[in-house]
Amino acid sequence: MKGLKAVLASAAAAVSLTAFGPASAQDDPFRVGYIYVGPISDHGWSYQHDQGRLAVEAHFGDQVETQYVENVAEGPDTARVLRQLASSGVDMIFATSFGFGDSVIDMAEQFPDVYFEHATGYQRADNVATYSGRFYEGRTILGNIAGQLTETNQIGYIASFPIPEVVRGINAFAIELRRVNPNAEVDVVWVNTWYNPSLEAEAATALIDQGADIIVQHTDSPAALQVAEERGVYAFGQSSDMIAFAPDAQLTAIVDDWSQYYIDRVQAAMDGTWASTDTWDDIDAGMVFMADYTNMPDNVAQDAEALEHAIVAGQRHPFQGPIYAQDGSEIVAEGQVLDDQSLLTMDYFVEGVTGSMPN
Template structure:
């Protein structure tokens, strides 16, 4: 019996993460939806965490919890970080929105930063990146290099963030080839390499010769490489996984924002903000263009430059909704409110948007 007890105690100790807290240090907590080894979404957030450590050294201590499911589990994990003395907590997935708000009510002195959501409070900021700017660029590339004129799009959940990405991709593609087709498959998960791979196989089997994804693993790109088609990295540069098939990748560069927010918390100047940055301040970056003809690279770079300079907005009118009604007329651009709540497809997408 004692032996068993000793083992159980040992196991419990081993399972507990080291959470010794130093005095006067700012403890910065991170909640991740996937593993930091996904080399996609979560990996990039962790790059931001490491940037904070790099920048502030002994003044900060960072902790992270990975693989937290969106839902009740998240509330537990966030509460635990807050209770363990974290002064600033980044919750890095859309589904952590309500749990973040709930926990923030109970810990008014803790500052929260929620990624990609829209609910704020005095101690809850939201931040997101205008990934759609990158999506427009890869849509243009897709239309230029696809021979079948069909792209396969692996989507996670029908939230505005994802719908906006599909629309931006389609608008980019249509600017090159008005008849371009996008096949959308919803896999109802952010991270399941096997299922993402299955979706890629199915899409390629149905004639897509270019694959793009709004899920977190590298599997779809690798399947594309395996089956001899091309694709795009998602959230992070995935060139190592598909050196002959990645055309570019949309990189989420959170590090500058994370460092700035940690600094504000250290200085006592932290305020609840709503940040939505794109290519201009470098929150969205394109990975080097590879496996592409020079003229396509030139086109992509030009679009990138025009978006960065503010000369061009991917959601510039005229834009028609799927049902043929006009969303916005010539010479105007969709406002941020519409973009943030986007729950309709642009014309030309075959899929019916799940409600």
């Protein structure tokens, strides 16, 4: 036993460190903090951001020190955790949920020397950058695979909330699905939660019982894949490669790969070349990554790969015309593509999706 005095001294040191920030010597590691909206165990959104954090650690070694805070509620709690991180001497913070935005802007003002990065956000400042991935590109590939493999022509889609990110995914999927297989339809079930394994499993069961033979999800847990595995139908992983949960059912997965972006940005901040940017990266940039094409005939896998290459090469845009609305009217003419602004505010369904969006 070192004695109470020593313990208390080290404790006091820890406190003063957290309260007043480190006296930043030259060889101090560059400190990067991450805040996640969910638990890193969600095996989805927050999990993948944490994989990105680990990649930063692996890449920079001793030069960089990272830490994370999970399960941070969006709202006033966000500001508190951000301030605690910033005042404890963190040099750069990645805030990885849309709802963190207002707090990020507030805290960025109070801590002008800290670099802030806000995922899926749109508000920027001198020390606030935003970034996100074009995950809908992956949805197009899922649509291609599903269109070829479905026998019942019914695809079950488990959706979380009707935000543009989700609606865009459904539409990207449906457009390509119908291009490959004009008879196929997408049945959407809204579970009104991002994460509730039991409910996600119920939804998958309901869709399969109603005739769906492929399940797509835009919720975080691997529950739907497990149901698909048990029922002998196909499904796609979400956010991370979920093949371990469904070795015979997962066709592929859209993986959010934040590693390269995080490494680049941390490097830029350390070099002093960091600037407030708005990044919306795609498959080409590596932010959206397709897991192995499994459990499908070779020709389908080859088609999927070819489509992936075409998207990377810019020969195919997920939202290129003609695109038709649910009532059959033309939304995008042949040869046209939707611009980013339309994609970011998308609030309607395209032809091939059952169910309706208001407005």
